[in-house]
Amino acid sequence: MNSELAVVLVSGGMDSCVTAAIANSQYEMAFLHLNYAQRTEKRELQAFQAIADYYRVQQRLVVNLDHLKYIGGSSLTDRNIQVPKADIHRKEIPTSYVPFRNANLLSIAVSWGEVIRAKKIFIGAVEEDSSGYPDCRKEFYQAFNKVIDLGTKPDTDIEIIAPIIDLAKFQIVKKGIELNAPLHLTWSCYQREDLACGECDSCVLRLRGFDYAGEADPIPYAKKVSFR
Amino acid sequence: MNSELAVVLVSGGMDSCVTAAIANSQYEMAFLHLNYAQRTEKRELQAFQAIADYYRVQQRLVVNLDHLKYIGGSSLTDRNIQVPKADIHRKEIPTSYVPFRNANLLSIAVSWGEVIRAKKIFIGAVEEDSSGYPDCRKEFYQAFNKVIDLGTKPDTDIEIIAPIIDLAKFQIVKKGIELNAPLHLTWSCYQREDLACGECDSCVLRLRGFDYAGEADPIPYAKKVSFR
Numbered sequence: 001m002n003s004e005l006a007v008v009l010v011s012g013g014m015d016s017c018v019t020a021a022i023a024n025s026q027y028e029m030a031f032l033h034l035n036y037a038q039r040t041e042k043r044e045l046q047a048f049q050a051i052a053d054y055y056r057v058q059q060r061l062v063v064n065l066d067h068l069k070y071i072g073g074s075s076l077t078d079r080n081i082q083v084p085k086a087d088i089h090r091k092e093i094p095t096s097y098v099p100f101r102n103a104n105l106l107s108i109a110v111s112w113g114e115v116i117r118a119k120k121i122f123i124g125a126v127e128e129d130s131s132g133y134p135d136c137r138k139e140f141y142q143a144f145n146k147v148i149d150l151g152t153k154p155d156t157d158i159e160i161i162a163p164i165i166d167l168a169k170f171q172i173v174k175k176g177i178e179l180n181a182p183l184h185l186t187w188s189c190y191q192r193e194d195l196a197c198g199e200c201d202s203c204v205l206r207l208r209g210f211d212y213a214g215e216a217d218p219i220p221y222a223k224k225v226s227f228r
Numbered sequence: 229m230n231s232e233l234a235v236v237l238v239s240g241g242m243d244s245c246v247t248a249a250i251a252n253s254q255y256e257m258a259f260l261h262l263n264y265a266q267r268t269e270k271r272e273l274q275a276f277q278a279i280a281d282y283y284r285v286q287q288r289l290v291v292n293l294d295h296l297k298y299i300g301g302s303s304l305t306d307r308n309i310q311v312p313k314a315d316i317h318r319k320e321i322p323t324s325y326v327p328f329r330n331a332n333l334l335s336i337a338v339s340w341g342e343v344i345r346a347k348k349i350f351i352g353a354v355e356e357d358s359s360g361y362p363d364c365r366k367e368f369y370q371a372f373n374k375v376i377d378l379g380t381k382p383d384t385d386i387e388i389i390a391p392i393i394d395l396a397k398f399q400i401v402k403k404g405i406e407l408n409a410p411l412h413l414t415w416s417c418y419q420r421e422d423l424a425c426g427e428c429d430s431c432v433l434r435l436r437g438f439d440y441a442g443e444a445d446p447i448p449y450a451k452k453v454s455f456r
Contacts, residue, residue, distance in 0.1 A: 063295040067336060070289070073343035093381055099342040103335040103379055107328060108295060114327040115301035135379040143374040150371050151331055151363040153321055 006120040006161075007032055007113045009105055012047030013188040014206055015164060018172050019124035020051060021181035022163045030059035030116060032109050036098065037069030037077050043193035050185040059116065063108055074098040086204035093132055094201060096190055102135035103144070106160065110148055114156050125162045126172070138165055169209025177215060184218035198223035234348040234389075235260055235341045237333055240275030241416040242434055243392060246400050247352035248279060249409035250391045258287035258344060260337050264326065265297030265305050271421035278413040287344065291336055302326040314432035321360055322429060324418060330363035331372070334388065338376050342384050353390045354400070366393055397437025405443060412446035426451035 006027035010016045011034075023029055033048040035041050045062065052060050069077045074097055081095050102125065109121045125136040134140065141160050148158050164172050176183050188206045189196035196203050198221040210217040211227040234255035238244045239262075251257055261276040263269050273290065280288050297305045302325055309323050330353065337349045353364040362368065369388050376386050392400050404411050416434045417424035424431050426449040438445040439455045 061295070061298070063298075067289070067291040068339060071336075071340045071343050073339075097381070098339075099381075100335060100339040100376075100379055103375060104332070104339060107331040107335045108299075111296060111301075111326075111328040111332060112299045115299050134381060137378060140375065140378040143371065143378050146371045147331060147368065147375055148328075150365060150368040151328055153325070153327075153362060 003028055004120070005030060005116060005118040006122055007109045007116075007118045008122040009034075009109055009124070010048050010051055011124070012044035012051065012186060013124070013202070014176065014183060014186045014209075015124035015126055015172060017051050017124075017183060017186045018176040018179070018181050019122050019164055020055060021176060021179035023120070023122040023161075024055055025179070027120060027122075029055060029057050030061070030112070030118060031055075031057045032105075032112060033060070033062045034065055034105050034108065035062065036065040036101070036104075038098075039077075039191060040187065040189060040193050043187050043189075047185055047187040051182060054182045054185060061112055065104060068098060068101065068104065071099065085199055086201045093134065096201060097133050100135060102133075102140070106144055110152065110158055113158050114152050119157060119159070121158060121160045123160060123162050125165050126167065126169075127165045128168055136165075138162070141165070168212075169205055170212035173209045173213040173215055177213075186219065188219075192222065195220045195222040197221075198225065231256055232348070233258060233344060233346040234350055235337045235344075235346045236350040237262075237337055237352065238276050238279055239352070240272035240279065240414060241352070241430070242404065242411060242414045242437075243352035243354055243400060245279055245352075245411060245414045246404040246407070246409050247350050247390075247392055248283060249404060249407035251348070251350040251389075252283055253407070255348060255350075257283060257285050258289070258340070258346060259283075259285045260333075260340060261288070261290045262293055262333055262336070263290065264293040264329070264332075266326075267305075267419060268415065268417060268421050271415045271417075275413055275415040279410060282410045282413060289340055293332060296326060296329065296332065299327065313427055314429045321362065324429060325361050328363060330361075330368070334372055338380065338386055341386050342380050347385060347387070349386060349388045351388060351390050353393050354395065354397070355393045356396055364393075366390070369393070396440075397433055398440035401437045401441040401443055405441075414447065416447075420450065423448045423450040425449075426453065 188202045190200040191197045208227045416430045418428040419425045436455045
């Protein structure tokens, strides 16, 4: 077994869970979770801990980024902006975009990674079959790797890996099942914490992914649409 | 007067104060300050508010980054690592380096800047006459500008400006005096909050700057060395 250490950003959703399953096959994992006062903060944290338990991860760091709520500008953190109903064909960037969120997450991951001597940062960003957030694009991560290279100590060697960035949701589902990822422990809904709403972008993209993969989504929904 | 908005990162030290004085001549300013549980957190925050009052800045954001303390790895945030005595000719990166700190600061500045529609982020980084932190180099900021370009909305147009990056400390002192920057309100010491210690890197670089500029440093020191 390779004992190199990787920091894995685990939101508690399906994408980060499958990303952890991929990292797990090659690295010792340290899990990082960020609360940013999003609507489903508690439910996501619960999912994070459950996935970390599943993989017996020892090093866990949970960071509160309350300033992202104060800064606002997103329906995920500002109660005055409604979470939009899914429109997975829309062209503009949805209101659920949290301004420059992923740079905040990655910066923390690199700070931590530099101290615990990690070699990789795994992030479950998805470009193709996504909501179109600008900070989920491959070029963004390439540029960030350059910033890491220039902004850390010479003997620090950390690289961001986004292993599912080119996959469609149904491929992510299949990859997760193939690797025995604990998809039943994950939470993706932007809006509710008891049952997934089935109506926000995140739910609809996820449900469509399971449908196209010919698999059943193991988590409970308030409303479930079929795509086939 | 140009009414474009700039976010200015103001630690409360001399460099950020002079940077604010430069930004003030061209932009409406919003001030951002970060507490990261560094030893002199309270004193720096006090300096921040005093400088913000001096410039009558309306929009102020103070963010607590407690995770940088938890992550540790620096003598500024970890009480178990001693703040080194000044050695401004040392080659290696000093223990006061906070891992990837400036990327954390800039990410928050950009998140805020994107919401309040700022056009510039001013940061008082100094490359030449500095402690040799990797995240204070010009290339680092150039690379970060690329990340901003790729990671924000298409209609967001934010650029990092580091206006004193090429200046020596004595030039920063002169520039500050020329622009009537309130240097008497600033705090640079890494170690003490009552009197500046006069012994840490930050104090020694500052004192040497005033000395070479032929000016008197208006803040009180416990110990003051002359360089001429």
